[in-house]
Amino acid sequence: MTSTSPAATSATPAPAARPRRHRPAAGPIPDFDVVIIGAGSAGLSAALVLGRCLRRVLVCDGGAPRNAPSPAVQGFFTRDGTKPAQLLKLGLHELERYATVEVRTARVTAIVRQGKQFELTAEGETGRSRTFTARKILLATGVEDELPPLDGMRELWGTGVLHCPYCHGWEVRDQPLAVYGQGKTATGLALLVSRWSRDVVVCTDGPGNLTTNARRRLRQQGIQVREEPITRLEAGPKDSVRVVFETGEPLARRAVFLHAHQHQRTNLAELAGCRLTSKGAVWVDKNTQTSQPGIYAAGDTTPGTQQAILAAAQGAQAAVHLNEQLTREECPK
Numbered sequence: 001m002t003s004t005s006p007a008a009t010s011a012t013p014a015p016a017a018r019p020r021r022h023r024p025a026a027g028p029i030p031d032f033d034v035v036i037i038g039a040g041s042a043g044l045s046a047a048l049v050l051g052r053c054l055r056r057v058l059v060c061d062g063g064a065p066r067n068a069p070s071p072a073v074q075g076f077f078t079r080d081g082t083k084p085a086q087l088l089k090l091g092l093h094e095l096e097r098y099a100t101v102e103v104r105t106a107r108v109t110a111i112v113r114q115g116k117q118f119e120l121t122a123e124g125e126t127g128r129s130r131t132f133t134a135r136k137i138l139l140a141t142g143v144e145d146e147l148p149p150l151d152g153m154r155e156l157w158g159t160g161v162l163h164c165p166y167c168h169g170w171e172v173r174d175q176p177l178a179v180y181g182q183g184k185t186a187t188g189l190a191l192l193v194s195r196w197s198r199d200v201v202v203c204t205d206g207p208g209n210l211t212t213n214a215r216r217r218l219r220q221q222g223i224q225v226r227e228e229p230i231t232r233l234e235a236g237p238k239d240s241v242r243v244v245f246e247t248g249e250p251l252a253r254r255a256v257f258l259h260a261h262q263h264q265r266t267n268l269a270e271l272a273g274c275r276l277t278s279k280g281a282v283w284v285d286k287n288t289q290t291s292q293p294g295i296y297a298a299g300d301t302t303p304g305t306q307q308a309i310l311a312a313a314q315g316a317q318a319a320v321h322l323n324e325q326l327t328r329e330e331c332p333k
């Protein structure tokens with residue numbers, strides 16, 4: 001991702017030649033109306049809507065999206081099967097016509113409230129830090145998955161080890177599958193995955209912590225349970241995965257599903273004093289605003305179902321709320 005100069009990417013007149021639009025009520029004019037942190041589905045979608053509102057927007061992104069290890073984004077209306085990098089490339093390309101939107105490869109490291117605006121520090125690719133001021137901030141920074149420390153898990157993540165049957169169940173339908181995990185989480189996931197395959201084995205990697213009722217429900221659906229400790233996962237022939245146990249026969253599967261724990265990709269929300277839910281998501285109100293006025297959040301960062309198209313929708317929703325709040329501030333009663 002390269003930084004784009006508004007003048008270089010559009011034939012629209014320079015800002016000075018444009019008719020005067022709404023202005024912030026008073027005080028110094030910040031560099032941007034909104035700084036969006038994160039250029040995944042949520043951030044790029046928000047930037048598009050804000051660009052179309054002629055808002056001065058800076059999008060900063062400092063890394064790969066969550067689904068980078070995956071060969072394709074599935075279930076995204078009109079883009080089913082597109083490579084993750086290609087989806088974002090299309091999003092960035094669309095932004096080029098909006099002269100008021102700037103995109104930078106930079107990791108935001110600090111947000112400081114200064115009266116009615118914010119000062120952000122962002123570290124670019126060369127390691128040089130710059131500061132920007134903004135009236136509002138949108139956190140679209142996503143989450144990071146915490147994989148169990150099992151050999152082969154990280155290497156197969158996104159290809160043989162899958163996080164979600166809604167995203168990848170169809171690709172492995174009617175093939176032998178496994179679910180890795182224990183207790184209620186593994187039971188729920190295994191019952192869900194059994195929609196896509198009649199051959200599902202739960203691998204608990206030691207005691208499964210399964211209640212009698214859970215075992216009965218799994219049995220009813222023909223789902224087996226293997227509780228032997230696992231040594232490693234290996235890539236097998238023809239895109240298969242081998243679950244290698246400490247004792248007993250290895251298990252060949254097309255894929256292993258796993259409900260991984262996750263944490264916020266950055267601690268910016270916490271540093272800025274935003275409230276987190278008990279599960280570690282950034283709490284937002286119905287207008288996508290966090291507990292800190294002026295700081296909004298969208299996408300996987302926030303509570304709820306995590307899918308690229310939902311993140312994009314939340315980004316668009318946040319953009320509308322941001323523009324309406326800015327407009328209210330510019331047009332006081």
Ligand SMILES: Cc1cc2nc3c(=O)[nH]c(=O)nc-3n(C[C@H](O)[C@H](O)[C@H](O)COP(=O)(O)OP(=O)(O)OC[C@H]3O[C@@H](n4cnc5c(N)ncnc54)[C@H](O)[C@@H]3O)c2cc1C
Binds near residue numbers: 067075076141167
């Ligand atoms: C392996 C895998 C496969 C998946 N497959 C699918 C699928 O097929 N279909 C589907 O709908 N969903 C899929 N998902 C879920 C999907 O990836 C997420 O729901 C989606 O990426 C969320 O978008 P987002 O914009 O909220 O976050 P992300 O896409 O994670 O984007 C967040 C961005 O913020 C940047 N960032 C973070 N901190 C900073 C900072 N401090 N400064 C600057 N930038 C920062 C990150 O580098 C990243 O680019 C998959 C997930 C995984 C793990």
